[in-house]
Amino acid sequence: MITPFLELRSVSRVYGSGDTEVRALDGVSLAVMPGDFVSIVGPSGSGKSTMLGLLGCLDAPSDGTIVVDGEDVSRVADASRTRVRGRSIGFVFQQFHLIPHLDALSNVETALLYRGIRPGERRDRSLAALDRVGLAHRHDHRPVQLSGGEQQRVALARALVTEPKILLADEPTGALDSKNAANVMEILAGLRSSERAVVLVTHDVGIADSAARKISMLDGRIVSDEVLRP
Amino acid sequence: MSTSRDLTRVAFSGLAARKMRTVLLLLGPMIGVAAIVAAVGLTDSAKGDLKAKVAELGTNLIEASAASAFGQSSPTLPIDAVERAATVTTVESVSSIRQLSNVVVTPYTEALEQFDTVPIPVLAADADLPRVLEVGLVSGRWLDDFDESSRARVAVIGQALAAEFSYLPGENRTVELAGFPYAVIGVLEKVPLEPGFDNAVFVPFAAVADDFLDEDPVEPNKLYVRCQTGTEDLTSEALSVAVGLGGPTQISSEVKSEALELAAESDRQLQLIVVSMGLLAIVVGGLGIANVMSISVIQRSAEIGIRRALGHTRRIIALQFLLEAIAVGVVGGILGVLLGMLAIFVGVSAAGWVFVMAGWLAPAGVALAVVISVLAGSYPAVRAARLEPLETLRLG
Numbered sequence: 001m002i003t004p005f006l007e008l009r010s011v012s013r014v015y016g017s018g019d020t021e022v023r024a025l026d027g028v029s030l031a032v033m034p035g036d037f038v039s040i041v042g043p044s045g046s047g048k049s050t051m052l053g054l055l056g057c058l059d060a061p062s063d064g065t066i067v068v069d070g071e072d073v074s075r076v077a078d079a080s081r082t083r084v085r086g087r088s089i090g091f092v093f094q095q096f097h098l099i100p101h102l103d104a105l106s107n108v109e110t111a112l113l114y115r116g117i118r119p120g121e122r123r124d125r126s127l128a129a130l131d132r133v134g135l136a137h138r139h140d141h142r143p144v145q146l147s148g149g150e151q152q153r154v155a156l157a158r159a160l161v162t163e164p165k166i167l168l169a170d171e172p173t174g175a176l177d178s179k180n181a182a183n184v185m186e187i188l189a190g191l192r193s194s195e196r197a198v199v200l201v202t203h204d205v206g207i208a209d210s211a212a213r214k215i216s217m218l219d220g221r222i223v224s225d226e227v228l229r230p
Numbered sequence: 231m232s233t234s235r236d237l238t239r240v241a242f243s244g245l246a247a248r249k250m251r252t253v254l255l256l257l258g259p260m261i262g263v264a265a266i267v268a269a270v271g272l273t274d275s276a277k278g279d280l281k282a283k284v285a286e287l288g289t290n291l292i293e294a295s296a297a298s299a300f301g302q303s304s305p306t307l308p309i310d311a312v313e314r315a316a317t318v319t320t321v322e323s324v325s326s327i328r329q330l331s332n333v334v335v336t337p338y339t340e341a342l343e344q345f346d347t348v349p350i351p352v353l354a355a356d357a358d359l360p361r362v363l364e365v366g367l368v369s370g371r372w373l374d375d376f377d378e379s380s381r382a383r384v385a386v387i388g389q390a391l392a393a394e395f396s397y398l399p400g401e402n403r404t405v406e407l408a409g410f411p412y413a414v415i416g417v418l419e420k421v422p423l424e425p426g427f428d429n430a431v432f433v434p435f436a437a438v439a440d441d442f443l444d445e446d447p448v449e450p451n452k453l454y455v456r457c458q459t460g461t462e463d464l465t466s467e468a469l470s471v472a473v474g475l476g477g478p479t480q481i482s483s484e485v486k487s488e489a490l491e492l493a494a495e496s497d498r499q500l501q502l503i504v505v506s507m508g509l510l511a512i513v514v515g516g517l518g519i520a521n522v523m524s525i526s527v528i529q530r531s532a533e534i535g536i537r538r539a540l541g542h543t544r545r546i547i548a549l550q551f552l553l554e555a556i557a558v559g560v561v562g563g564i565l566g567v568l569l570g571m572l573a574i575f576v577g578v579s580a581a582g583w584v585f586v587m588a589g590w591l592a593p594a595g596v597a598l599a600v601v602i603s604v605l606a607g608s609y610p611a612v613r614a615a616r617l618e619p620l621e622t623l624r625l626g
C-alpha cells in the first residue's frame with residue numbers, strides 16, 4: 001500500500017472566537033498521493049490558502065489530524081513543523097517573495113543554508129536548479145533586474161533545489177501575464193514525478209483544468225474532488 | 231560547524247548589501263571605543279612620561295615654603311633657614327630663594343610698554359640652587375659668592391625667557407629690572423620640577439636688598455632641600471619643625487615629585503570624563519543598533535517569513551539577527567581601537583611622549599563593543615524569531 005504524502009483527517013481551522021469566530025476550514029479530509037498533480041479552486045474566502053498553510057506545516061489545525069510525509073504534525077512544537085517543512089516541502093507564492101538584496105543564485109541558495117551543505121555544493125545545486133527553470137544565465141541578477149515571470153521561475157528553482165516531495169503553490173500565476181503564466185505552469189507540470197506531489201491553488205479555470213486532479217472548495221469544505229486525467 | 235559558518239556568511243552579506251545603514255550602525259561603537267582607548271592610552275602615556283621624569287629627577291626633592299605668619303602679608307623664612315635645615319640629619323643639600331613681586335622686567339629700557347603685560351618672576355637665589363635642583367646652565371655661569379659679596383647687579387635667566395628676549399649665548403647684555411640694568415651672566419636649563427623657572431630671572435640676595443626691598447639681609451621665603459632617598463616624608467616633617475622653630479612662621483613642606491603626581495591626578499579626572507563620554511557614545515550607539523534593527527525586522531518581515539517557510543528555525547532567525555549585531559560590534563570595536571590608537575599616536579607625538587598602551591585595552595575595547603551590540607541586538611532578534619510565517623507571507 002502506498003502511503004499518502006499529505007493527509008488531512010477531519011481537519012478544522014477556526015480563527016477568532018465567539019461572535020467573530022470564522023471556520024476557515026471545517027472538518028476537511030483529504031489524501032494527496034505521490035505523483036499527484038492537484039489543483040484547488042473555489043471562491044475567495046473558501047479556505048484554499050488556509051488549507052495550503054496547514055498542508056505546508058506553516059500553521060497548526062484547531063482540530064483533526066495532519067500527516068505530512070509520514071509524520072503527524074497536528075500538535076507538535078514549532079521546531080518540529082519547521083523541520084518537516086525544510087525536509088519535505090517546497091513553496092511557491094503569488095508574490096514570489098524573493099529576498100530583494102540577494103541575486104538569483106543567493107536566493108536559491110537560501111533554501112540550502114543551515115543544512116550542513118558545503119558552499120561549493122550549495123552553489124552547484126542552486127545553479128542546476130536555476131538551469132532547470134532556464135535562468136542559469138541570469139544567476140547574478142537581483143530580483144529588481146528580473147521580470148515577474150523570471151522572478152517566479154527563480155522562486156520555483158528555490159522551491160525545488162531541496163528536492164522536496166511536496167510542492168505547494170498558492171496562486172503561482174496570479175501575478176503573471178498569460179504568456180509567463182503558461183511558462184510557469186509548463187515548468188510545474190514538468191516537475192511532476194512519481195516521487196513528488198504538486199498542489200496548487202488557483203483562480204484560473206484553464207490552469208485548474210490542466211491539473212490531473214481538481215478539488216473544489218466552498219465555505220471551508222471540499223465540495224468536489226475529481227480526477228481529470230490519470 | 232557549517233551552520234555557524236552559514237550564519238556568519240549571511241550576517242556579513244546582509245551588512246555588505248546595506249552599506250549606508252551598516253556605516254551608520256558602526257559609528258556608535260566605533261566612536262565610543264575610540265574615545266575610551268584614546269583617553270586611557272593618552273593618560274597612560276602621560277603617566278609613563280611623568281614616571282620617567284620623576285625617575286630622572288629623583289623623588290628626594292623637598293620644597294619648604296613660608297606658609298603663613300601672624301601679621302605678615304608675604305611671609306618669609308628666618309634668615310638662618312638654610313643652616314637650620316642643614317641640621318636635619320637626613321638633609322643632603324639646601325638652597326634658598328626669595329620670590330619678589332612687582333619687579334617689572336624688560337629686555338631694554340624703551341621696551342617697557344611692550345613687555346609689561348606678562349609678569350616675569352624675579353627671584354633672589356643663592357649659589358647652591360642649580361646643584362640642589364640638579365640642573366645645569368645652557369650658557370655662562372650661575373650666581374656665586376663673589377656676586378653676593380660685591381653686591382653685583384648680575385642675573386641668570388631661564389631658557390624660555392632667553393628665547394623670548396632673543397638673548398644669544400655668551401652675549402654681553404643687560405636686562406632692566408624695575409629700571410636697573412642687570413648684566414646677564416648665564417642661562418639656566420629647564421627645571422622639570424619647577425616649570426616656572428623657565429621664564430624667570432635670578433639675581434643675588436645682596437642686589438635685591440639694594441634695589442628692590444627695604445630689608446638687609448633679605449630673608450628667603452622658600453627652601454629647596456635634597457634629602458636621602460626614602461626619607462622624604464620624615465625629612466619633610468622634620469624641616470617644618472627645624473626651620474619654623476621659635477618663629478611666627480608656619481612652614482609647609484612638600485615632596486616635589488608627589489606634587490607632580492598630584493597634578494597628574496587631575497589628568498585622571500579628565501580621563502574619567504572622556505571615558506564616560508565614550509561609554510555614553512557606545513550606549514547611544516547600542517540604542518541606535520537596537521532601533522535600526524527593530525525597524526529592519528519590520529521591513530524584512532517578508533524575508534523572515536520566507537526563510538521560515540524554507541525551514542529556517544526560530545533559533546536560526548534569532549541568531550542571524552544577533553550575529554549581524556555582533557558583526558557590527560566586532561567591526562566597530564576594531565575600527566574604534568585603531569582610531570583610538572591613531573589618536574594616542576597623534577597626541578603622544580605632539581607632546582613628545584613615548585607611546586604607551588596597555589595590552590588589555592584593545593581586546594577590552596572590542597569586547598565592550600561586542601557586549602553592547604549583543605545587548606542591543608537581542609530584542610530585535612527575539613522579535614524577528616517570534617514572527618509567524620503565515621502572517622508575514624499572506625498567502626493569496
Ligand SMILES: Nc1ncnc2c1ncn2[C@@H]1O[C@H](COP(=O)(O)OP(=O)(O)O)[C@@H](O)[C@H]1O
Nearest residue numbers: 015022024043044045046047048049050051626
Ligand atoms: N489570520 C486570519 N484571521 C482571521 N480570519 C482569517 C485569517 N486567515 C483567513 N481568515 C478567514 O478564513 C477564511 C478563509 O480564508 P482563506 O483561506 O484565505 O481563503 P481563500 O484563500 O480561499 O481566499 C476567510 O473568511 C478569511 O477571512
Ligand SMILES: [Mg+2]
Nearest residue numbers: 048049625626
Ligand atoms: Mg487565498
